[in-house]
Amino acid sequence: MGLYCTRQSALLASIFRFMRNKARVGMTGLFCLLVAHNASGQQLSFEQHMAKLLALLADHPSIGLSRQNELVQTLNADAAMGLPNPSFTLGFNNLPVDDPTAFDRFLPSNMSLEFRQTLPSSDTRNATKSTGMARAEQTRWERKVMLAQLEKRLIIALAERQRITEATSILQQKMGLLAEMQDWLEGSMQGGESQYSRLIEIEAQRGQINERTVALRGEDLRWQAELRALVGHVPSIELPNKISPRLWNEDPATLLPVQVALSRVNVAQSEVTVKESDFGWDYAVGFAYQVREESDRFDGDDWFTLKLTASVPLWSDSNQKPKLAAAHAAVTAATAYRDQQLREARLEYDNAMAALDTSRSLVEALLEREKSLLYLQTSNRRRYEAGEIGLEPVIKAALQQADLRLTLSKQRAQLAKATASINALLIEEES
Numbered sequence: 001m002g003l004y005c006t007r008q009s010a011l012l013a014s015i016f017r018f019m020r021n022k023a024r025v026g027m028t029g030l031f032c033l034l035v036a037h038n039a040s041g042q043q044l045s046f047e048q049h050m051a052k053l054l055a056l057l058a059d060h061p062s063i064g065l066s067r068q069n070e071l072v073q074t075l076n077a078d079a080a081m082g083l084p085n086p087s088f089t090l091g092f093n094n095l096p097v098d099d100p101t102a103f104d105r106f107l108p109s110n111m112s113l114e115f116r117q118t119l120p121s122s123d124t125r126n127a128t129k130s131t132g133m134a135r136a137e138q139t140r141w142e143r144k145v146m147l148a149q150l151e152k153r154l155i156i157a158l159a160e161r162q163r164i165t166e167a168t169s170i171l172q173q174k175m176g177l178l179a180e181m182q183d184w185l186e187g188s189m190q191g192g193e194s195q196y197s198r199l200i201e202i203e204a205q206r207g208q209i210n211e212r213t214v215a216l217r218g219e220d221l222r223w224q225a226e227l228r229a230l231v232g233h234v235p236s237i238e239l240p241n242k243i244s245p246r247l248w249n250e251d252p253a254t255l256l257p258v259q260v261a262l263s264r265v266n267v268a269q270s271e272v273t274v275k276e277s278d279f280g281w282d283y284a285v286g287f288a289y290q291v292r293e294e295s296d297r298f299d300g301d302d303w304f305t306l307k308l309t310a311s312v313p314l315w316s317d318s319n320q321k322p323k324l325a326a327a328h329a330a331v332t333a334a335t336a337y338r339d340q341q342l343r344e345a346r347l348e349y350d351n352a353m354a355a356l357d358t359s360r361s362l363v364e365a366l367l368e369r370e371k372s373l374l375y376l377q378t379s380n381r382r383r384y385e386a387g388e389i390g391l392e393p394v395i396k397a398a399l400q401q402a403d404l405r406l407t408l409s410k411q412r413a414q415l416a417k418a419t420a421s422i423n424a425l426l427i428e429e430e431s
Contacts, residue, residue, distance in 0.1 A: 049237060056231040057150045066143035070136045077132025081125050089114040093290070104295035110303070114288040123277040131270040138263035144427075145256045150230060152424040155239070157226045159416035162238055164220045166409040171209050171216075174402045177395050178202050178209075184391040243415065245356065245422035248349055254427050257345045261338035268327070268334040275324040279316060284309040349425055356418035359411045366408045373401040 057063070092100075094108035103109045182202050185195040224234045252258045286307035294300025313320055377397040383389045 049235075053154065053231060053235065054151075057147060057154065060147075060150055060230065062146055063143060063150075066139060066146060070139040070143070073132050073136040073139060077129045077136065080128035080132060084118045084120070086115060086117040089116075103293040104300075107292075107298050110290040110292045112288055112290040114286065116284060116286040116307075119283040119285065121277055121280040121282055123280055124274065124282075127270065127273040127277045131267065131274055134263065134267040134270045138260065138267055141256070141260045141263045145260055148256055148424040148428075152420040153226065154230050155420035156417050157223045157230065158235070158237060158239055159413040159420075161220060161223045161227075163409050163413040164216045164223070167406055168213060168216050170402050170405050170409070171213055174399060175206065175209055177398050177402070178205055181391065181395045184395075188390075239416050243419050245353075245419040246426045246428075248422075248426060252342050255342065255345045255349075255425055256427055257341045257425065258338065259427065261334070261341040265331065265334040265338055268331040272324070272327040272331060275320065275327040278320045278323065279313050281313075282311040284311075345425055349422060352418045352421040352425075356415060356422065359414040359418060362411045363408060363415065366404055366411065370401060370404055370408070373397055373404060377401060 089112075091112040091114065093110050093112055094106065096102060096105055096109070099105065103111070182199065185198050185202070189195050227234045248254065253262070284307075286305075286309065288305040288307075290303040290305070292300045292302060377394060380389065380394040380397050384391055384394050
């Protein structure tokens, strides 16, 4: 009974040849290396999968919400440069109580129309706009982190589903090996040998395989739900066995979490500029036109009034200065947060690289051991067919090889997950 599918072996070989020609594969490159087959086995292009999956992730509701938040902040920043609404006042002034409609009895009685326009400091308006644009920039970086995390979740889900599919297939192969072993034992019993205990052991192994199959089915349903939450459906694609992460050049600015933290520092610094501008003067201009009715005692010449108002920070010691000190403290806090994010991102990168190196080494060791088990299985089957030994050593070697392939599948999933974690930390280079 063969343990390898010729079609799968050819596919893996093509993937290895492709990967040898690639020196570096980032997250976008990882999507380009997605290998897909439909029900009839037709292979779709890598570019189609990349464009489809990235477009679906870019349309995720959380990404759309972030875009709208950025738009709100940008529009508010633009609005900061506009002047406040002017005010118009229509007045009936200094009228006698006993005859409020008489405008000709007393000199001060008049109708008036007033206009007033506040003129905030241009420094304040520019600083407020800069703060709004800094917040919009922070939102853009947060969205990039969000999209990178979505891509990470997608790769992990695909890797886990691939592991589950491979594990289910291997378990079915183990069931076939156990059936072959059972047939041989039953034949031995017909020859007079007692094999009841061995048959009971096989039934116990079958039960364990069934339990693992049920557990894998439940895992698969959960990962299907994850994929539907990410892209709206469950894509039928496979990841290549060898994928490479982006390499960090030790530049903190290339780490996405650090860029978000830097944008927070920029927002805090712009707030300092706003508080500094509060020490400036704000102005307002006003104009009032008063209409009088003439009488026997005075003529009806109209009056007008011009006003210039200035807002002076006389109480800055108790008002503006504490606010400015608080803004400087916010900059210090944002800078400390940036340093914290750098350390945490470096730790996450180092841990992911350690996991990646460990899984790589384990995969290499498992592949070497697989060669030995394959040779042992082939040798034992040849001896069995020659009548030198029974079938049991052949089946045991094949079962060991199946268990090794289960471990190998798990380690390959770990490789993909570690790579996804690394790529989610680093800024993707523009192509």
